[in-house]
Amino acid sequence: xxxxxxxxxxxLRHIFLNATSDDSWHYIIWNxxxxxxxxxxxxxxxxxxxxxxxxxxxxxxxxGPFVLGISSGASLGAAFLIMGSGIIAGLIGxxxxxxxxxxVASSMGSLLVLMAVIAMAxxxxxxxxxxxxxxxxxxxxxxxxxVLSYFAKAEELQQYIYWSFGTVGNLxxxxxxxxxxxxxxxxxxxxxxIKSLNALLLGENYARSMGVKIKKSRYLIIIATGILxxxxxxxxxxxxxxxxxxxxxTRQVFNxxxxxxxxxxxxxxxxxxxxxxxxIAQLPSSTYVLPINAITxxxxxxxxxxxxxxxxxxxx
Amino acid sequence: xxxxxxxxxxxxxGRVQPKLSGNIALNNTTLEDLNNEELATQISIVLTExxxxxxxxxxxxxxxxxxxxxNWLGLLTPQDHSKIMDAIKMVELQALQDRKCYELSDGQLQxxxxxxxxxxxxxxILLDEPTTHLDLYHKVQILKMLKRIAHDLHKTxxxxxxxxxxxxxxxxxxxxxxxxxCHFGAPCELIENxxxxxxxxxxxxxxxxxxxxxxxxx
Numbered sequence: 001x002x003x004x005x006x007x008x009x010x011x012l013r014h015i016f017l018n019a020t021s022d023d024s025w026h027y028i029i030w031n032x033x034x035x036x037x038x039x040x041x042x043x044x045x046x047x048x049x050x051x052x053x054x055x056x057x058x059x060x061x062x063x064g065p066f067v068l069g070i071s072s073g074a075s076l077g078a079a080f081l082i083m084g085s086g087i088i089a090g091l092i093g094x095x096x097x098x099x100x101x102x103x104v105a106s107s108m109g110s111l112l113v114l115m116a117v118i119a120m121a122x123x124x125x126x127x128x129x130x131x132x133x134x135x136x137x138x139x140x141x142x143x144x145x146x147v148l149s150y151f152a153k154a155e156e157l158q159q160y161i162y163w164s165f166g167t168v169g170n171l172x173x174x175x176x177x178x179x180x181x182x183x184x185x186x187x188x189x190x191x192x193x194i195k196s197l198n199a200l201l202l203g204e205n206y207a208r209s210m211g212v213k214i215k216k217s218r219y220l221i222i223i224a225t226g227i228l229x230x231x232x233x234x235x236x237x238x239x240x241x242x243x244x245x246x247x248x249x250t251r252q253v254f255n256x257x258x259x260x261x262x263x264x265x266x267x268x269x270x271x272x273x274x275x276x277x278x279x280i281a282q283l284p285s286s287t288y289v290l291p292i293n294a295i296t297x298x299x300x301x302x303x304x305x306x307x308x309x310x311x312x313x314x315x316x
Numbered sequence: 317x318x319x320x321x322x323x324x325x326x327x328x329x330g331r332v333q334p335k336l337s338g339n340i341a342l343n344n345t346t347l348e349d350l351n352n353e354e355l356a357t358q359i360s361i362v363l364t365e366x367x368x369x370x371x372x373x374x375x376x377x378x379x380x381x382x383x384x385x386x387n388w389l390g391l392l393t394p395q396d397h398s399k400i401m402d403a404i405k406m407v408e409l410q411a412l413q414d415r416k417c418y419e420l421s422d423g424q425l426q427x428x429x430x431x432x433x434x435x436x437x438x439x440x441i442l443l444d445e446p447t448t449h450l451d452l453y454h455k456v457q458i459l460k461m462l463k464r465i466a467h468d469l470h471k472t473x474x475x476x477x478x479x480x481x482x483x484x485x486x487x488x489x490x491x492x493x494x495x496x497x498c499h500f501g502a503p504c505e506l507i508e509n510x511x512x513x514x515x516x517x518x519x520x521x522x523x524x525x526x527x528x529x530x531x532x533x534x
Contacts, residue, residue: 059368198380205332205361213352260389
């Protein structure tokens, strides 16, 4: 545990030349720092992209990757595993709670809520009503989590809170590979949605009149959001704020709403923001690792406020 | 008249909303048999609903009208660009093409929306109350422009309006939605058949056939 100082040149040598002058350095770089950096990039990319998709689909600047109840579903899954497993573990005598079962439980949770929302989407024609339904599902799951925490033991509650802090440092190589694979699928769906996203800027009626298959594109966008936000939440916990803020940041910087610019833009800014936040969360030479969930908001919120105040106008 | 179903009829014709009953055919094809892409090359629309975002430049918004013809990513070809420039010239917005839509007046924005419909290059353009919220000068300007477009480019332009006086002077054909029967024809035929007389209660508003306008009864 703790912080290890590895010189910059040694780091490069280990990454590119595969030098093995110091085995522990090599181990730290390849098994901790690189997976962590890749995870941070993947998390930033996925959440920012989700935020952009949701804000355009719902034509609402407050929408984020979690408006469809994805994060609350994941929280519910995690809460059930951590706080509910005490009962089952008591019966069998072993605990199931580890990183992998947490990832499975939270992805099951978000998938379940997302499926419910998609099932509703079939009957609801109005996209705004869908937004409200997503928020309602969020409230229900949040309430269930509260009930679970009320009955939970102190150490279980602590474990759940640690999960909700979010982290990008707990993934091994196979998990990173899986997350990259899922992110790429979501990315490809998003790129294929660029044209309909641009049409949706004028509203659904105009988009339909310009030949967009509204139902199909709505499902594609929801599915892309689900797998991107769901997988990230499963592996890294509910990381707040990035998805809401990065699209706004990108729109302000590029001063456009064209998704041919915004999609690559949010990918770039999301990755950069998360890397910066992760660096701050684990400052060199400090032994503390702060929760990344707090850092993203502390760093990101003032930036967005500053941009909005400076331009005196919300560009959406 | 308010509430008679002007917008409902127009929006049904453009398949913006599902039909209540009956059948709408376009060149002998039922409207429901066309998919969205096919319909997008036949009918373009200008609606009254506010735009979801006004943070688009005039040119960007008009370019969206080319969507039925662009590739999967929506990239514009040189032909698309020339169609867009034609549409901008037609509504005389060259000077404003790089402005953002939130900087425009209502009249200018209406022209932008018409240009978007033009760039969609369809034989039919449907407009829902294109002159509401505009002053008299801009109402006339927009409607004269629509007439010029219809005649020069040989397009069918259908719009709904409350401005019967202006419509009588500028339209080729009019459909009066009235209870119990609706009347359709050239404005002068409709005046001859006294179709306007029954439109409003005669104790408040009277139609003057000589001038083709409505007079308020005191």
